[in-house]
Amino acid sequence: MPTQLELVMNLMIRIFHQYSCKEGDRFKLDKGEVKMLLQRELTKFFSCQKKPQLVDTIMQDLDANKDNEVDFNEFVVMVAALTVAL
Amino acid sequence: MPTQLELVMNLMIRIFHQYSCKEGDRFKLDKGEVKMLLQRELTKFFSCQKKPQLVDTIMQDLDANKDNEVDFNEFVVMVAALTVAL
Numbered sequence: 017m018p019t020q021l022e023l024v025m026n027l028m029i030r031i032f033h034q035y036s037c038k039e040g041d042r043f044k045l046d047k048g049e050v051k052m053l054l055q056r057e058l059t060k061f062f063s064c065q066k067k068p069q070l071v072d073t074i075m076q077d078l079d080a081n082k083d084n085e086v087d088f089n090e091f092v093v094m095v096a097a098l099t100v101a102l
Numbered sequence: 103m104p105t106q107l108e109l110v111m112n113l114m115i116r117i118f119h120q121y122s123c124k125e126g127d128r129f130k131l132d133k134g135e136v137k138m139l140l141q142r143e144l145t146k147f148f149s150c151q152k153k154p155q156l157v158d159t160i161m162q163d164l165d166a167n168k169d170n171e172v173d174f175n176e177f178v179v180m181v182a183a184l185t186v187a188l
Contacts, residue, residue: 020117021143025185027110057107089186096178099111 031057032091044085047075058098117143118177130171133161144184 018026035053036045045053051071054062067073078090086094104112121139122131131139137157140148153159164176172180 019143019145020113021139021181024110024113024117024181027106027113028185031106031110053107057105059105089182092182092185095107095110096175096182099114099178100175 028092028095029088032088036088041085044083044087045091046085047071050075050078050086061098114178114181115174118174122174127171130169130173131177132171133157136161136164136172147184 035049121135
């Protein structure tokens with residue numbers, strides 16, 4: 017049986033791949049996949065946001081290597097930042 | 103019912119506080135608490151490590167503000183780094 021922290025790590029990998037495999041590069045999130053992930057996984061947070069450019073802003077902040085996609089490292093940074101912020 | 107990502111965030115907060123409240127500052131992990139967290143939550147990883155200075159090294163790497171303790175932000179960075187590394 018996994019520990020709580022192992023469960024956290026497994027879940028982060030599972031969530032990422034659940035969305036990253038939907039279109040294009042199967043190991044990266046494109047803008048549509050980031051939007052879908054936020055809408056489905058952070059429903060309350062996303063529904064309170066009125067800014068239409070929110071996904072663009074998050075993509076720009078996350079996309080450290082500027083390839084217009086979010087890899088697993090960048091996704092984990094987002095989860096860390098949101099956990100501290102929310 | 104929480105989404106998977108909300109579960110990840112809740113679990114990270116719960117794990118941190120479970121160890122940070124054991125001694126000293128209840129909102130920070132000291133060296134003993136970091137060691138206990140790693141030993142209990144990452145049993146396989148920790149049991150494979152032979153270096154006695156491992157906890158010191160991790161503490162130094164994590165402790166961005168050099169107060170010899172690990173706050174929640176620093177803990178989340180550790181979880182992110184370990185998830186990518188392991």
